[in-house]
Amino acid sequence: MPTDKHASETGVTGNQQPKLATVWPGNPYPLGASYDGAGTNFSLFSEIAEKVELCLIDDAGAESRIPLDEVDGYVWHAYLPNISPGQRYGFRVYGPFDPAAGHRCDPSKLLLDPYGKAFHGDFTFGQALFSYDMKAVRPGGDDADPGTPPMVDSLGHTMTSVVSNPFFDWGSDRSPLTPYHETVIYEAHVKGMTQTHPGIPAELRGTYAGLAHPVIIDHLKSLNVTALELMPVHQFMHDSRLLDLGLRNYWGYNTFGFFAPHNQYAANRSSSVAEFKSMVRSLHEANIEVILDVVYNHTAEGNHLGPTINFRGIDNAAYYRLVDTDLRLYKDYTGTGNSLNPRHPHVLQLIMDSLRYWVTEMHVDGFRFDLAATLARELHDVDRLSAFFDLVQQDPIVSQVKLIAEPWDVGEGGYQVGNFPGLWTEWNGKYRDTVRDYWRGEPATLGEFASRLTGSSDLYEATGRRPSASINFVTAHDGFTLNDLVSYNEKHNLANGEDNRDGESHNRSWNCGVEGPTDDPEILALRRRQMRNFWATLMLSQGTPMIAHGDELGRTQNGNNNVYCQDSELSWMDWSLVDKNSDLLAFARKVTTLRKTHPVFRRRRFFEGEPIRTGDEVRDIAWLNPSSREMTHEDWGESIHKCVAVFLNGEAITAPNARGERVVDDSFLMCFNAGEEPVEFVMPNDDYAQEWTVELDTNDPTGDADQVVNAKAKVSLPGHSLLVLRKTM
Known part of the structure; x- marks a missing residue:
């Protein structure tokens, strides 16, 4: 609520002179536009500004400018009674335009609120959005020195911020608070x-x-x-x-706009x-x-030749990391032209305020941080003790939701898989790479495949994290779809307009014999089996699985592994595949149900490789070769070995459930064959089980199987297939 009961009448300047508006001093916090039911408080941070104007835009697009005369700690603010949700607005910031010193203030630009909760309109690209003479830029040149800005007004060419209504009937809404292991x-x-x-x-x-x-x-x-x-x-x-x-x-x-849902x-x-x-x-x-997948590492303003829409014109040197030896230029750890500067307290505040807003006001349950290593860079290096991690750790709201890191960026030393602090889970890129390599038959992958299958303890255990810290995935938005992973060896990105230069070139994919579409029934059958292998491996691995949308339907992007710019049928889910690929969808549902039903596939703690009780012969996990002998060090080191069986002891789950009760499950045997030829697996002796029932067979199009197999029996496992058996006696 407004704090000053003695409102003053302040004149409003602009191209059209409206009637006098009531302007109260207001408060510096919260930043942005905050409606309280009676009026709206506006506040904007700028350390470099010499003057700031709040610009109110009417329905006809006319502008009324209100000087913000109150400044506290570099936050410019005012409270306007009777300004209500739906009011369009922006800011004009007056200050130095001196790129050599890192400053790019340009009052001809109507600037969007960094804390804007909603926006209106569209951008019209042209000179009005840019603070340099676009005609003076050489094609292909960097033109780091833009000269004097041409002062072309951006009103009518840029979007406008909109005062948002904070009131909403949530009813009895509450977060599901699903544990990571579930x-x-x-x-x-x-x-x-x-x-x-x-x-x-x-x-x-x-x-x-x-x-x-x-x-x-x-x-x-x-x-x-x-x-x-x-x-x-x-x-x-x-x-x-x-x-x-x-x-x-x-x-x-x-x-x-870090506070607004994309309209x-x-x-x-x-x-x-x-x-x-x-x-x-x-x-x-x-x-x-x-x-939410959130992008706090860079903004849409790009490099020094990008548009001026908010941060650049508000306080360029505060919001962005600039090149130390040439402040006209931006450090780029993201491949997008700029990097936000989380070393600055107000940038950290913006990030943390945004995260809290999405949790408290929008009720989201967690965040996946794009190129999260960028946020951890203090000077240049990634630092797990950075201020950003400290703030997240101590925040009573943000620290309690799911925090998922994409643990890399494009800068030097940016690959940080396994190095994030204890609160965090991570997209496990090593899981993706290893599982892909194993199933395409690459040599010397068996040992690491075993580590990834069991939760990647080599990456997470030493820092006190659990298997669920590993966000396991085979595919994601970035890269091939699952169908394309088994159908293409090379990317096919010509539609993106970059002569196929964009996108990852080393995809660890295998087309099963022919590049792209084919009518060969054997190749098609192998591709389907490989997709089932990936589905089963993902869902039966320890850790937290992530599915890429459409993989359950066999969605294809025709070999394009970088559809960032393809807003078309190429990228959208094809729901007609529900009928065409009903067998794959049924398999996906079956294997996700198997995981849900059996806690042995989603243990809260890492395997120990030890007996659960004194005198027991059977440990919580056992690795067996096809002859049912335990794997030796030499076996793991043999580069040509592509087959292994793993026993998961359902009676050796040491972590209790949420009520402190012991968890007991069935025991399972999983047999893997990533080789070309069939392999005969001998079932383990009676110490493991007297009888097994086949629960899942990726050689079967539906995965259905009820075959009963006795101890010491022999089972032939075709090449490129996986068999899951449950102990039934």
Whole structure:
């Protein structure tokens, strides 16, 4: 609420002179525009500003400028009674334009609120968005010195911030709080997941409301998904280069509004906040958590030749990491042109305020941090003791939600898998690479495959973390789909307009004999088997599994492993595959149910390789060669070995359940053959089991099998296949 009861009348300046507006001093915190039911408090941080104007935009696009005369700790602020949700606004910041000193203030630019909760309109790319003479830039040149800005007003060419209504009826909403060891993550794109689904009304396709539709929720529940990880939904910009090529920034890793849900994903763009909240509420009712893929490492403003839309014009040197020897230029640890500067307290504040806002106001359940190593860089090196980690650790709100790191960036020393602090889980890139290599038959992969299958203790145990710290995945948005992983050896990205230079070239993929589409029934059968192998391996590994949307349907991107700019059928889920690939979908549902039903596949603690009781012969885990003898050091070191069996003892689960009760499960034997030829596996002796029942067979299109196998019996396992047996006697 406003604190000054003695309102003053302050004149408002602008191209059109409106009537006098009531302006109270207001408060420096919270930052941004905060509506309290009677009026709105506006505040903006800028250490370099000499003057700041709040600009109110009416329905006709006319501007009224209000000087912000109150400044506390470099925060400029005012309270305006009777300003209510829906009011469009922006800021103009007056100060030095001196790129050589790192400053780029340009009052001709209507700047978006870094704390804006909603935005209106679109960008019109042209001179008005840029603080240098675009005609003076040489094609292909860097032109680090822009000269004097041409002072072309951006009003009418840029988006505007919008005062948001904070009030919403959440009812009895609460977070599912699913424990990590029970979590199954499904990575999805709001538009890609819903755009072509025939069961969603046309007006809701591609939207938050579409994602909350019962047909989507039912599909997720059928896969036993407990958490929906959404690709970026913070308000983002489409790059002018892509728009010129007829493309769009489909993935959304180009944020400028860290508090606003992307309004192009709303059925009604003017109610994006309420629609997002309704989506979260519906997913929570289905016991599905919502995790956001967030991009706090860079912004949409790009490098020194990018547009001026907010941070650059507000306080360039505070918000961005600049090159020490040339402050005109930006450090780029992200491959996008700039890097945010989390060493600055107000940038850290923005990140933490944003995270808290999405938890407390939008009710999300966790975050996946894109290129998280960038946030951990203090001077240049990645530092696990950085201020960002300290703030997260002590924050009573952010520290209690799921925190997932993409533990790398593109800078030197940026690959940090296994090195994040104890609160964090990580996308385990080593799991992805190893599992891919193993199933394509690469030599000398068996030992590391065993480590990845059992939770990657070599990466996480020493720092006190559990198997669930490993976010296991075979595919994600970045790279081949699962179908393409078994259908292409090379990327096919010509549609992206970069002459196939973009995207990862070393994909660890195998096309099974022919590049791309084929009618060969043997190759098609092998590809399907390989997809089942990946599904079974992912779901039966210790750790937290993540599914890439559409892999359960055999979705293809025609070999394009970098569809960041493809907002088309190439990237969207093809729901007609539900019928065409019903056997793969049925297998995915079967193996996720197997994981859900049996806690031995989702242990809370690492295996110890020891007997559970004195005198027992059988340990909690045992690795066996095809002859059922325990694997020796020499066996693991033999580069040509591609077969192994692993026994998981369901009676040796040492961690109790949430009520302190002992957990007892069935015991399982998993037999793997990544070689070309069939291998005969001998079942272990009676110490392990007298009788086994086949639960899963990837050589079977449906995975169904009820075959009973006795101890010491021989089972022939075809090449490129996996067999899961359950102890029944």
